[in-house]
Amino acid sequence: MSRWHDDHTAFERPRKRSRPRTKDRPDYSDAPDAMVASIDRGRYRCVLQDSTAVTATKARILGRKGVIVGDQVKLDGDVSGAAGTLARIVEVAERRTWLRRSADDADTFERPIVANADQLMIVTALADPGPRMGMIDRILVAAYDAHISPLLCLTKADLASPDDLRTVYEPLDFPIAVVRPGCDLAEVQKLLRHHTTVLIGHSGVGKSTLVNALVPGTGRTTGAVSEITGKGRHTSTSAAAIALPEGGWIIDTPGVRSFGISHVRPESFVGAFPDLEGLVADCPRGCHHDSSAPECALDEAVRAGVLSAERLFSFRRMERAFA
Numbered sequence: 001m002s003r004w005h006d007d008h009t010a011f012e013r014p015r016k017r018s019r020p021r022t023k024d025r026p027d028y029s030d031a032p033d034a035m036v037a038s039i040d041r042g043r044y045r046c047v048l049q050d051s052t053a054v055t056a057t058k059a060r061i062l063g064r065k066g067v068i069v070g071d072q073v074k075l076d077g078d079v080s081g082a083a084g085t086l087a088r089i090v091e092v093a094e095r096r097t098w099l100r101r102s103a104d105d106a107d108t109f110e111r112p113i114v115a116n117a118d119q120l121m122i123v124t125a126l127a128d129p130g131p132r133m134g135m136i137d138r139i140l141v142a143a144y145d146a147h148i149s150p151l152l153c154l155t156k157a158d159l160a161s162p163d164d165l166r167t168v169y170e171p172l173d174f175p176i177a178v179v180r181p182g183c184d185l186a187e188v189q190k191l192l193r194h195h196t197t198v199l200i201g202h203s204g205v206g207k208s209t210l211v212n213a214l215v216p217g218t219g220r221t222t223g224a225v226s227e228i229t230g231k232g233r234h235t236s237t238s239a240a241a242i243a244l245p246e247g248g249w250i251i252d253t254p255g256v257r258s259f260g261i262s263h264v265r266p267e268s269f270v271g272a273f274p275d276l277e278g279l280v281a282d283c284p285r286g287c288h289h290d291s292s293a294p295e296c297a298l299d300e301a302v303r304a305g306v307l308s309a310e311r312l313f314s315f316r317r318m319e320r321a322f323a
Helices: 133-145 163-172 186-192 207-214 266-270 274-280 297-303 309-322
Strands: 033-040 043-048 053-058 072-077 087-092 098-101 111-115 119-125 149-155 176-178 196-200 240-243 249-252
Touching (some): 043 087, 098 133, 119 133, 133 309, 149 207, 186 207, 207 249, 266 274, 266 309, 274 297
Antiparallel strands (some): 033 072, 043 053
């Protein structure tokens, strides 16, 4: 008998035997495709390609993988959309784009907003509340970093002129729409048609009012009318994707008080501007491309007439968002 033999080992609790794991994973290639349209307390409202709305949960197989509005997913289970039925999200397709923000620049935690949007419409009021150019610039930085085409929609044009903001942002060469209560929205509808557009803006600028006008019957909630200003307040609490009658989607999001861009690297921001990216290649090492940078190639491009001074000013104003 071994000197290390213990007479009590025979009385130990038997070890738990687990079933060997199989490497064979279920094949969901034929499972129906859907888009996540909204999320509410662990329930995902998904829209199939035939427009059927299905309620689903996230399958355990996804682990901690996040699912956000705009995600393209595969569903398993009951996808009839009948009351009381529940499907499962079993796969999430690779995102083409991913818009994120942080609470502020000191916060390193990234908050995903939407997936797979190809346009970002910044909605800002011309008055009540007045425009905040710093926030507009930060949202633009996030859009360019995510490779999402920006748009600017100026609301409440009955209260103030859009001319100043037009002058500031026209050098960036993206569409700018101006709306007022009861106006014809044909210009906005044309910009949104056949795109997936996320709407971002400060609270109270009229995003939900705009959505309700674009898609009558949507019922996005606006706040009570102020006795002082006579204007509603934005009260949407969650993102929601809404199908447009002529094709495409708009994703209304809750109003934001701040828009941190701590996740954006300055070099990736420059790369979002093809006309500038080629120019900064001639900059000296370590150049920050701001107005104090010696021998910045962008200044030389302006002197040579290759780049407009207004375009450079707009770029540098946005770049100050990193300061």
